[in-house]
Amino acid sequence: MLNYDEIFTTSLENRTGSLADNVSKNNALLNRLQEKGNIRSISGGSKILEELEYGEGDLTWYSGYDAINYTPKQLFTAAEYSLKLCAVPVAVSGEDLLKNAGHEQVMSLLEKRIENACKTMCNKMSVAVYSDGTGSNGKEIGGLALLVADDPTSGTVGGINRATAGNEFWRNKSLTPDTAMTSSTILKNMDKLYMQLSRGNERPDIIVAGSDLYTMFEEALTPLQRFSDSKLADAGFTNIKFKNTEVIYDGGHCADNKMYFLNSDYIYLRPHKERNMEVVGGERLAVNQDAMYKIIGWAGNLTMSNAGMQGVLINPTTTTADGE
Numbered sequence: 001m002l003n004y005d006e007i008f009t010t011s012l013e014n015r016t017g018s019l020a021d022n023v024s025k026n027n028a029l030l031n032r033l034q035e036k037g038n039i040r041s042i043s044g045g046s047k048i049l050e051e052l053e054y055g056e057g058d059l060t061w062y063s064g065y066d067a068i069n070y071t072p073k074q075l076f077t078a079a080e081y082s083l084k085l086c087a088v089p090v091a092v093s094g095e096d097l098l099k100n101a102g103h104e105q106v107m108s109l110l111e112k113r114i115e116n117a118c119k120t121m122c123n124k125m126s127v128a129v130y131s132d133g134t135g136s137n138g139k140e141i142g143g144l145a146l147l148v149a150d151d152p153t154s155g156t157v158g159g160i161n162r163a164t165a166g167n168e169f170w171r172n173k174s175l176t177p178d179t180a181m182t183s184s185t186i187l188k189n190m191d192k193l194y195m196q197l198s199r200g201n202e203r204p205d206i207i208v209a210g211s212d213l214y215t216m217f218e219e220a221l222t223p224l225q226r227f228s229d230s231k232l233a234d235a236g237f238t239n240i241k242f243k244n245t246e247v248i249y250d251g252g253h254c255a256d257n258k259m260y261f262l263n264s265d266y267i268y269l270r271p272h273k274e275r276n277m278e279v280v281g282g283e284r285l286a287v288n289q290d291a292m293y294k295i296i297g298w299a300g301n302l303t304m305s306n307a308g309m310q311g312v313l314i315n316p317t318t319t320t321a322d323g324e
Contacts, residue, residue: 019122021034022118023122023126023277024039026123026125026126027129028208028248028250029144029264030129030269032205033268033269036265038264038268039268040268041271041276042272042300043273043274044272046082047080047083048081048083048270049078049080050303051077051078051305052079052170052305052306079157079170079303079305082301083272083299084141084301085139085298085299086128086140086297086298088117088120088121088295089295090114090295091113091291091292091293092292092293094292095290096109118296129143130144130254131143132149141300141301142157144208144312147307147310148260148310148311148312149172150314152171152173152307153171158303171307171308172310172311173193173311176315176316177315180315180316181315182216183216183217184220186213186216190242190313193311193313194242196311197261197311199309203263204263204309205263206245206246206248206262207245207247207259207260208248208250208259209247209248209249209254209258209260210254210256211249211251211252212257212315213256213259214251214259217242217247217259218240247259257314259312259313260311260312261312261313263306266306268302268303269300269302270303271299271300272300274299275298275300276298276300277296278296278298279294279297280294
């Protein structure tokens with residue numbers, strides 16, 4: 001007699017072993033964080049801490065025996081992000097098991113259910129990367145709409161109120177032109193925001209765009225300007241370079257009228273090491289149903305340690321690429 005629970009668990013664990021990697025490969029930003037080693041697990045606690053450097057020490061110009069000034073300063077603080085949890089159930093009814101009796105039929109049935117659950121997790125996480133953290137009554141992760149806000153002078157991120165005087169360091173850059181952008185004006189606005197986010201050798205290393213602005217940007221370029229990153233292209237992401245920074249199309253996830261200019265050195269995905277696309281719990285049988293189910297679980301959050309190096313370009317109205 002087939003041990004359905006054992007087959008179910010083994011099949012699910014075999015697929016979820018690579019699910020965390022598949023989630024990162026499904027999203028341009030997470031793919032970049034994976035490359036940089038910025039997907040870093042946490043081991044416990046109700047909060048995820050990110051240390052922030054927001055001040056500078058003293059430098060004294062001197063000669064001879066001049067005193068070198070030293071005044072103790074608070075140069076570091078920490079942002080505290082909440083632990084968020086999500087799960088995708090995989091269910092099989094007793095009737096389905098009876099209709100698919102036999103090892104091969106059961107395996108085929110389970111594979112289809114598990115494949116659907118894995119696709120669901122990948123797609124839902126990609127959407128959540130752009131969220132503002134208010135979804136599901138505030139239980140969703142805080143994505144780019146929160147970390148790189150349209151209005152960076154309001155709201156609380158990582159426990160730090162951006163509206164409070166003295167917390168200006170925790171505000172991202174946001175640019176909304178007075179009039180709707182077209183293919184004739186988008187480049188100058190991209191250049192303006194890019195310059196605001198460039199400091200020394202630091203600058204945005206990835207720009208993600210929704211449908212309208214990516215199309216507008218593409219039409220603004222001449223064929224000779226259209227260089228792309230082959231590595232990203234091989235990973236399945238449509239991209240064109242702007243000032244040697246990849247501009248990546250993420251339509252369907254990123255808002256159509258937005259472009260996020262990101263320095264991914266300061267953005268992290270922090271999954272819990274015990275709940276990173278794992279099969280949660282043991283055998284689960286519905287109390288009042290003839291069914292068996294498992295849960296694929298994830299816990300963590302998207303975090304940031306430097307807001308001032310992140311920016312968003314917003315088209316004030318949704319237009320077609322030629323401005324019509």
